[in-house]
Amino acid sequence: MEHVESAFRLSETALHIPVKLHKDNRSRLCDRLHCNPSVKRSGSVVLLQGGQSQTRYCSDTEPVFRQESYFHWAFGVQEPDCYGAIDVDTEKSVLFVPKLPESYAIWMGTLQSLDFIKKRYHVDEVHYVNEISFVLKTLNANVLLLLEGLNTDSGKKTRAAAFDGISKFTIDTVVLHSEISEW
DSSP states (O other): OOOOOOEEOSSTTSOOEETHHHHHHHHHHHHHHHTOTTSOSTTEEEEEEOOOOOOSTTSSOOOOOOOOHHHHHHHOOOSSSOEEEEETTTOOEEEEEOOOOGGGHHHHOSOOOHHHHHHHHTOSEEEEGGGHHHHHHHTTOSEEEEOOOBOTTTOOBOOOOOOTTGGGSEEEOSHHHHHHHOO
């Protein structure tokens, strides 16, 4: 049986942050959205896009990855190129991870199963990124609440999630930023 770490940590000696904290963050966000009269509980789904992997200049060398802050706050995911969805009404959480070729195991070690990822991050479901549109339809997503707004500390704007098939959904880029950033 494979061991699944249920805490976020940057090193063996660093503080362990229980994954439950991220689940609690998602729940608190849903509570705030429930109180917002412009958000319909039924059919509203928060969709966050995590940080993207990059390479250094024209090489295949990747710099040390740091996750997008809001995505990390909600899901605790440490890997790049992921998305996360939260059904506002049920608080059901879904992670979407990239489907990596088996050959990646040569450089990255064991490629984790979807079940391992589900247990590691304490989410309800895990699917591959190329299934986002289909899975959101099965959640009966009528409105996708996307994160877009100005970070008043850095002066930089958050970038709303984007994926193939997003045009099939109604998008709201107004509500989420104030609800997730005003703690």
